[in-house]
Amino acid sequence: MKKNLVLTLPLWVMISSVSAQTLQSAVMTTIESNPDILAAASERQAVSKEVDQARAGYYPTLDLALGTGWEMTDNPNTRSSGRGEVRLNRDEASLQLRQMLFDGMETKNEVLRQEYRTNSRASAVYSAAENTGLEAVDAYLNVLRQQNIVELAQTNLEAHQRTHDQIVLRSERGVGRGADMDQSLGRLALAEANLMEEESKLRDAETAFIRVVGETPESLELPEVPGEFIPDNLEEAIAKAVDHHPTLRLANFDLESARAQHATAKAPFYPDLHLEVGTRADHNIDGQVGTDKDVTAMLRLRYNLLNGGRDSARREETAFLINQAAEIRNNTYREVEEST
Numbered sequence: 001m002k003k004n005l006v007l008t009l010p011l012w013v014m015i016s017s018v019s020a021q022t023l024q025s026a027v028m029t030t031i032e033s034n035p036d037i038l039a040a041a042s043e044r045q046a047v048s049k050e051v052d053q054a055r056a057g058y059y060p061t062l063d064l065a066l067g068t069g070w071e072m073t074d075n076p077n078t079r080s081s082g083r084g085e086v087r088l089n090r091d092e093a094s095l096q097l098r099q100m101l102f103d104g105m106e107t108k109n110e111v112l113r114q115e116y117r118t119n120s121r122a123s124a125v126y127s128a129a130e131n132t133g134l135e136a137v138d139a140y141l142n143v144l145r146q147q148n149i150v151e152l153a154q155t156n157l158e159a160h161q162r163t164h165d166q167i168v169l170r171s172e173r174g175v176g177r178g179a180d181m182d183q184s185l186g187r188l189a190l191a192e193a194n195l196m197e198e199e200s201k202l203r204d205a206e207t208a209f210i211r212v213v214g215e216t217p218e219s220l221e222l223p224e225v226p227g228e229f230i231p232d233n234l235e236e237a238i239a240k241a242v243d244h245h246p247t248l249r250l251a252n253f254d255l256e257s258a259r260a261q262h263a264t265a266k267a268p269f270y271p272d273l274h275l276e277v278g279t280r281a282d283h284n285i286d287g288q289v290g291t292d293k294d295v296t297a298m299l300r301l302r303y304n305l306l307n308g309g310r311d312s313a314r315r316e317e318t319a320f321l322i323n324q325a326a327e328i329r330n331n332t333y334r335e336v337e338e339s340t
Contacts, residue, residue, distance in 0.1 A: 026136050037129050068092070073086045103270075116254070153199075252329055265314045275300075
């Protein structure tokens with residue numbers, strides 16, 4: 001099974017690569033600085049460390065224990081020796097090495113689960129980058145669109161102003177009607193109001209650009225349409241979306257993670273086997289003056305016979321979580337097809 005996730009080049013990168021440099025710069029600035037993308041990337045890095053935590057189950061553990069204090073002992077041994085209550089300063093030291101040999105494949109399945117979760121979070125980063133990059137492109141084009149509309153509104157106002165000036169001149173010479181001048185004045189006022197409205201929309205578009213990209217839009221160039229990246233028909237577009245859409249990949253990885261979690265939940269139904277090597281050196285233990293040492297090397301098998309039904313309930317819970325993840329994946333497929 002592939003351990004590392006390999007994703008295709010995001011669509012917004014392909015779009016920006018054939019578009020004007022200024023659009024590419026705006027998109028790249030957005031990707032590098034947008035808080036949503038940076039937060040998703042940090043989450044992915046955090047989840048990847050859970051893979052390392054899960055792999056730790058394959059490696060041995062080494063525990064050192066030290067203790068010193070006071071002990072009072074009154075047992076049959078001290079009483080038979082005529083000492084009664086014995087008070088001694090007690091010292092303890094132990095070192096134990098423990099290596100897992102078999103744990104019902106819990107470690108293996110937990111590593112798989114965390115790897116799928118890491119791939120899922122990687123897809124979330126791509127999804128955030130795609131969506132935010134698309135917002136940047138939309139904001140960029142919206143500023144250009146509103147700039148053009150403002151220019152048209154300005155041209156329209158100038159045309160109305162010239163027409164109104166001509167009508168006023170005709171009226172002053174006595175060859176025009178007052179109704180024409182009133183009508184022209186009303187149209188001039190409407191053109192001025194339209195210009196003000198479009199200028200307001202331009203400011204809103206610039207504000208949205210700053211919010212998404214993090215920079216003020218200046219001297220934007222009109223990008224070219226990347227026609228070579230546009231599918232020829234709807235069926236081809238849907239097929240590409242299903243193969244490469246990061247949100248659908250995320251849902252698929254979540255489903256695999258749920259299946260691995262279900263496999264992990266079966267581990268308590270198996271015994272676990274460990275190799276344990278330890279040494280102990282104690283002093284003045286249980287009323288006996290002197291040093292007590294031992295070294296052990298043991299194979300220990302532990303098998304839980306009764307746990308109040310907890311393990312069975314956990315296994316059933318994870319089975320339902322698989323169904324939930326599958327339905328989320330199915331719903332995501334529908335959403336991807338609909339959005340395409």
